[in-house]
Amino acid sequence: MTTSKRYAAGIIAIGLGLTLSACDRTDERLERLSEIGEGVMKQLGGEEIGASGGGTNMESVPVEARAFQGAMQEASPVRVATTTPSKFVVGSIVAKPRSLPQPETVEEAFTGPRIEDYEAYVASDEADAVIVVPTEEEIAELQNPSRSLNLGEPSRMDSNMKGRRIITIDPTSREQMAQGLPRAVLKDQRTLQYRLDEPAANAPEGTDGVAAERPRAMAPAAPIPQKSAERRLMMRQDALSAQVNAESQMIETAQRYGLAANIQRSRSGQMVIEVGSRAMKPTKYGGPDDDVTPWIAEDDESMTCPESMTPEEISEDAVLATVCVIEDLKASGEFEYVEKDWLYQNQFVRRPKNEGPITAVSITPNDPLWSLQWNFLNQGTGTGQVAGGAGFVDFWTKQATQGSPEVVVAIVDTGLEMSHPDIVDSPNVAAGWDMVTDIAMANDGDSRDSDPNDPGDQCPEEFVFEDTFHGTHVAGTVGASVSNNGNGVAGGAWNVKIVPVRALGKCGGRLSDINDAIRWAGGLIPEYDELGNEVWNDNPADIINLSIGLFRFCPASMQDAINAVTERGVVVVSAAGNDSVSTQYYAPGGCNNVVSVAAGDARGRIAPYSNYGAEVDVLAPGGDLQRDDNGDGRPDGILSTKHASNCTDPVTNESIADCYYAYEQGTSMAAPHVSAALALIKSKRPDLTGTALADVLLTALNPRSQEQCSGPCDQYPGAEPVSAGSEICRLPCGGGLLNLSDVNLDN
Structure with a gap:
């Protein structure tokens, strides 16, 4: 974790010692898993898959349960670190008395x-x-x-x-x-x-x-x-x-x-x-x-x-x-700190849209789009494996759990699409809060209230011409959607409790709102209902996910809020940022006391947009929409929940005006994989909190080679060449690639 970089190079990963623990789910779920693994699936989208394949046949579900947005990106020019100045809210100042x-x-x-x-x-x-x-x-x-x-x-x-x-x-x-x-x-x-x-x-x-x-x-x-x-x-x-x-x-x-x-x-x-x-x-x-x-x-x-x-x-x-x-x-x-009320942005990487064919892979949940979720697969090159996978399938199987409702993950983001068909009846979603202060920025007609629904965040002023529904995509990766229900996609932790805390709206999110969101999510401060009654978070977070970013050093007030929750055993997971620069220049990825997550591709290499550096703790699947390294005919983005337009039916390849699933890429997508992994670990070991919980995950990473964490120097200004005169630069990406397969939960 960034607080003192306790996980430096040289830590030896804990060896495999996993034993099949007693089942903490129902016999019905075990029987379902057994049925899914039997036999060879029939054709899916015109391609036959192996005996390890899984998922409901796409042809057997309604189009709204399978259509999605996203396609291969064309190769783009060399990306250069952003030179756009940070933005702040005029007339608003955050301070703390000395x-x-x-x-x-x-x-x-x-x-x-x-x-x-x-x-x-x-x-x-x-x-x-x-x-x-x-x-x-x-x-x-x-x-x-x-x-x-x-x-x-x-x-x-x-x-x-x-x-x-x-x-x-x-x-x-x-x-x-x-x-x-x-x-x-x-x-x-x-x-x-x-x-x-x-x-x-x-x-x-x-x-x-x-x-x-x-x-x-x-x-x-x-x-x-x-x-x-x-x-x-x-x-x-x-x-x-x-x-x-x-x-x-x-x-x-x-x-x-x-x-x-x-x-x-x-x-x-x-x-x-x-x-x-x-x-x-x-x-x-x-x-x-x-x-x-x-x-x-x-x-x-x-x-x-x-x-x-x-x-x-x-x-x-x-x-x-x-x-x-x-x-x-x-x-x-008189003050410990005084600073501008900075404006934060989500950590999507924007991309054009296209179409393409489909080939399915892998198994376990029966959601029809599971075959496209390479990010949860085990690491390797065999059937049902991919080099950049995070090992969720091994954990689900060997630990006989997909999460516990006693574990709480708070998503501080743009809110959640409560009417999404894969979320509307989800038992995983608990009561949240809308922390966006400004009415116009909130875009829902009022200010802070108990409704964390995401009404959209189009912001032409900032060149955002469509609603991102960023928080819904992030929450879906953690487990807000109903997994194993024969509909849409699966999440990483099927049964954990998700608390949506809306802090970003139209044109971004204010630092002061985000700080309050972190504290409310951790159960430290109340908000107020229409009658003026205090409303505490009845489900204080074990893990807080921050897939947000600001291109500057960590503001003192944000560090203060992070310290407040981590001192009480909360693990804060943050996106490292998407500007191909050292994470030290980014917040909250460069703040202390966070698990900072860089983005990897399906090869297990650092993605070209991802931030890097000594502040990064772990590499996790973030996707790369310009590649198809797993060979499924689709871009190697992260497929998750969100309302989208200009979509494709994977069975007929016909264009669909609207759909409920989309590929995205970014460190925003990488962070929720780590949050979901921590939630799964805590589901099996509820006694673990804070750094002890993070230790289990961070000591079971798959180390990366220098080649896997490097890139062209002209694409990463300020990075250190691997050798004198080399055109390839080092991109330190943490202790290794997220790998739940190697997690050891023995006492």
């Missing part, structure tokens, strides 16, 4: 024998408050009771901050704000709701210094499952004080430039300040009256806050104002 005390777990917070012990902690509505600071020009409107707090625009305070305490501060009360609380309050949308089934923390004091009334008679707390209790964080009063001091600095800085401010306080310690037009209208891209205010901007590292301009002049330029506020907050010394 010397913030560590939050405590519920168990630590409520072991005290006396009610007085609770006084050291704050209630949730205080911990997750939103501080709104309007400009002086907006004061009159805010004080007018006939006007709404959001100045007539739909804001996060209406649609996203449900349950959070919302306080509007009078920016003219400089003396009071300089002293911290109490502050002059224009409006306090306080919600004092106490759950009688949980221990009571002290109620927050009113802004006039008078304590709000707190219920004294509390019902006994219902037992909290250990997996949830150990990850639920509370906030101490001293931590709140540190945030209040930081808020004062934020308010003062915003006032210096005459900017409105919206400060979101979280018990996780992360704070988000939005300044300018975004502060009072945080959920809109812009409009007819706001065309000059950009929503997304390309990063210009040379831009600094000019001393020659007045604060009034600076405030007229939203991008420049963002830079100046960041510089001022950093200079204050």
